[in-house]
Amino acid sequence: MKLVDHKRAVNEMDFFAGDRSSRQHVKVDDDGGHHRPGLLQDQADDVNTGLNLLTTNTSSEKSSQNLKEKQRVNQLADVRAELERINAENQRLKLTLNQVNNNYYALQMHLVSLMQRQRNLVAESSEANNTEMDRPMEDKTHGGGIVARQFMDLGEATKAEISESSSEDRAPELSGSTGNTIVESMERSEKNSNTNIPEGLPHPPGWLPNKAPKLNTSMDNEQAQQTMAMIRKARVSVRARSEASMISDGCQWRKYGQKIAKGNPCPRAYYRCTMATGCPVRKQVQRCAEDRTILITSYEGNHNHPLPPAAMAMASTTSAAASTLLSGSMPSADGIMNSNIVPKEMILPGSTSLVTLSASAPFPTVTLDLTHNPNQRPLNQLHPISPHWPHNISGLPPHLLGHPNYNQSKLLGTFLSSQGNNELIPGHLDQNRMQVDPVADTAATAAAITADPNFTAALVAAITSIIGHRDNNGNNKT
DNA sequence: CGCATTTGACCGGCGC
DNA sequence: GCGCCGGTCAAATGCG
Numbered sequence: 001m002k003l004v005d006h007k008r009a010v011n012e013m014d015f016f017a018g019d020r021s022s023r024q025h026v027k028v029d030d031d032g033g034h035h036r037p038g039l040l041q042d043q044a045d046d047v048n049t050g051l052n053l054l055t056t057n058t059s060s061e062k063s064s065q066n067l068k069e070k071q072r073v074n075q076l077a078d079v080r081a082e083l084e085r086i087n088a089e090n091q092r093l094k095l096t097l098n099q100v101n102n103n104y105y106a107l108q109m110h111l112v113s114l115m116q117r118q119r120n121l122v123a124e125s126s127e128a129n130n131t132e133m134d135r136p137m138e139d140k141t142h143g144g145g146i147v148a149r150q151f152m153d154l155g156e157a158t159k160a161e162i163s164e165s166s167s168e169d170r171a172p173e174l175s176g177s178t179g180n181t182i183v184e185s186m187e188r189s190e191k192n193s194n195t196n197i198p199e200g201l202p203h204p205p206g207w208l209p210n211k212a213p214k215l216n217t218s219m220d221n222e223q224a225q226q227t228m229a230m231i232r233k234a235r236v237s238v239r240a241r242s243e244a245s246m247i248s249d250g251c252q253w254r255k256y257g258q259k260i261a262k263g264n265p266c267p268r269a270y271y272r273c274t275m276a277t278g279c280p281v282r283k284q285v286q287r288c289a290e291d292r293t294i295l296i297t298s299y300e301g302n303h304n305h306p307l308p309p310a311a312m313a314m315a316s317t318t319s320a321a322a323s324t325l326l327s328g329s330m331p332s333a334d335g336i337m338n339s340n341i342v343p344k345e346m347i348l349p350g351s352t353s354l355v356t357l358s359a360s361a362p363f364p365t366v367t368l369d370l371t372h373n374p375n376q377r378p379l380n381q382l383h384p385i386s387p388h389w390p391h392n393i394s395g396l397p398p399h400l401l402g403h404p405n406y407n408q409s410k411l412l413g414t415f416l417s418s419q420g421n422n423e424l425i426p427g428h429l430d431q432n433r434m435q436v437d438p439v440a441d442t443a444a445t446a447a448a449i450t451a452d453p454n455f456t457a458a459l460v461a462a463i464t465s466i467i468g469h470r471d472n473n474g475n476n477k478t
Numbered sequence: 479c480g481c482a483t484t485t486g487a488c489c490g491g492c493g494c
Numbered sequence: 495g496c497g498c499c500g501g502t503c504a505a506a507t508g509c510g
Contacts, residue, residue: 255483257502270501282501 235300237367239288242295246285250311251275251303253283264289276305294371 240247246269253271261268266287273281281301288294303311 254481256504258484259500259502262499268500284501 235298235365237296237298237365238370239294239296239367240370241293243293244295245269246271247295247297248310249297250308251281261286266292273303275303275307275311279304291371298365 238247246253252274254274255269255271257270258267259270264286266289268284268286271283271285273279273283279301281299281303283300284296284298286296288296
């Protein structure tokens, strides 16, 4: 019995899944309502026409009219069914198109990074490659400076890529394009790239690799771990004036804790994203001690699920900002903040928002200050617009940064590669030198990070999304 | 009754 | 080792 049912079901499936022309032939029989596959529309019309011609008395006229009406109803039903089918097909095509787009951009990113690497190879071919072997021990001997050193070494990251195979480790990533987050892609990278460690590159115990995801180096797994850890730790804070207890960012949050933090009488609330089970994103909400009308919201982590449009801007901003911040050649947060080259705060062009790279936090933090009005710009404000900012990231389609499913490690990697291109970054950056001044280098990078038009675009998108949820008085609508 | 929030306890990191 | 602090857990409580 079940077998028979199954067979029938399959037949029906085949019937509806048939090609369009045969589907169009499906008709509902006038009297029984039975499906009559194979009956052509024009044939039905022919029947109809014939009946009309034969009508000579009123009863047959009535019946023919009924038939006509029934046929019209049936035609309508057919059209509706066809519409639904086309809609379904349209949805499938949309999904396919999205996947193709993702793959295309992934490939584009890969190509750009390969070209970048090739350029670096050519530029450095004349220079001696004599520092790679010593660096790990050197790192080890710099007591207490491991983390800082990780950032310092970023400047030399591209050099390490010289002797490395190019695409093997990245291939799975590229073909996949299914990763939603940096973390996910890093985890995949970790799985894919932990073999064949060259003998010439020892890994002393306690040695910590560069933050930069070189993606195809022999130290990929360690670096991936480091980067993952940093990305998990990286934060984006948003300061906004709001009377509401929470700014609306389009995501669903569940409160899991509240604390009175030191130095602020206002309690800090802890939320986790509940839009998907296991989503690692957390956020903290706290009022500013100095100005209770200012709400400070900190985001941490990357969503592991697609986001509604309302949440996309913010989420992409947090992850983009975090990855951008982390991918920059920062010697350390302190290195940036202590540098007299790099501005501590910058105003986004075209907006009144303040972007701060935080040094005090134990992890990299980008703060978007939306509380300043145009007439109250703070000190140290700059407009670091750089027309020469690496085009391989600014050339990305704007929606890419906001795409929740885009594998952001590619942005990370490509962006990193761009750090080594001295044609593109004006000023202090010259990564092709063997000796890189880490302070000047990273200082310029930090400045350039914030000057990145795409980064600012993402920030502006986030700001817009927030402002869109606030009324003229700065209060949340929700 | 189920779900969300509250709140005290607990844990790990860090500085002294 | 100890205390402080930030972050998280989980039982209790509240609410629709």
